Amino acid sequence: MSVVPKVNAAPVIFDLKSAALTLVALVLKTTDLDALAHELDARFGNLPDFFDQDPVAIDLSPVRDAATDIDFAALITLLRQHKMVPIAAKGGSVHQMEAALAAGLIEAPATAGTPAPAPAPTTEVVLTEVIREMPVAAPAAMIVDKPLRSGQQVYAKGGDLIVLAVVSHGAEVLADGNIHVYAPLRGRAIAGAKGNADARIFTTCMEPQLVSIAGVYRTTETELPADVLGKPAQVRLDGERLVVEALKL
DSSP states (O other), rough: OOOOOOOOOOOOOOOOOOOOOOOOOBBBOOOOOHHHHHHHHHHHHHHHSOOEEEEEEEEEEGGTTTOOOOOOOHHHHHHHTTTTEEEEESSSHHHHHHHHHHHOOOOTTSSOOOOOOOOOOOOOSOBBOOSSSOOOOOOOEEEEOBBBBBOOOOEESSEEEOOOSSSSOOOOEEEEOEEEEEEESSEEEEESTTTTTTTTTEEEEEOOOOEEEETEEETSOOOOOOTTSSSSSEHHHHHEEEEHHHHHH
16 A cells, blocks of 8 residues: 655645725826926925825826827836826827836726816816725814915815815815815815815805815806805715805704
8 A cells, every 4th residue: 555645735825815906097188298297296296195105097098199109107207206106007099008018007997097077277287186996995084273374285185174264365275085164265175186076065154266076176267156155055066067055054
C-alpha cells in the first residue's frame, strides 16, 4: 500500500472580492491645458481640501472631435496638483483613447460618472462640476455661528453646512450636501458641490448673489419673485432646472 505524504495547505494571504468604487467624473471641455489650469485655480485654489486624492474618470466626450491633441501626461500632472488621482478616461475618439491608455489610464465604462448639466458661474467654462457616481456616507454637519463677511469662504466637505448668522454680499458658502442659513443669505451659496442633485439650500431670508446646486446655478441677473425675495425660501433642482420657492414656516 502506497502512502501519500501529507501536504500542509498554504495559508490564504489574500481574497478577491467585488468592490464598488466612488469616482469623480471630470468632464473636459477644452484641450487647452493652460486654460484648464487657470479655471481649476480660480474655482478650487482657495479650497485646498476640496479633493482628497479622489479617483477621477476623465470624460472626453465634449472634445472628442477636437483638432488639437491632448497631452495626457501633462493633464494627469495638473489634476494631481489639485489632489485628484486620474485613473480612467472615456468618451474620446480612437486616437484620444489610445493616447490616454498609453499615458497609463484605463478605459472607464460608460456609466462611470454623469456630466453635470450646467456650467459654473465664472467666465469661460472649461470643465463642469465634478460628480459623484455613488452617494457616500456624510459626516456630521459643519456649523458656523459667526457672520461671514465679504471675501470669506466656508466649505463643508462631504456633508451639510449650517450657518447661524448672516452670509454677507461677497461671502461664499459651499457644501457637498445641503446648506441651511438661519439668517439673511446675501452672498453665494453652492450646495451639492460634488454633484449631489438632491441637495438643497434653505434660508430664512433669500437675498443671494448666486445659488447653485450640482452645477446648475442662478445669479441675481435673474430677479427673484416677490414671494421669495427677502423671505424664507428654499432652492432645489427639478430635473435640470433650479426652483426657488417660499417656505411656509
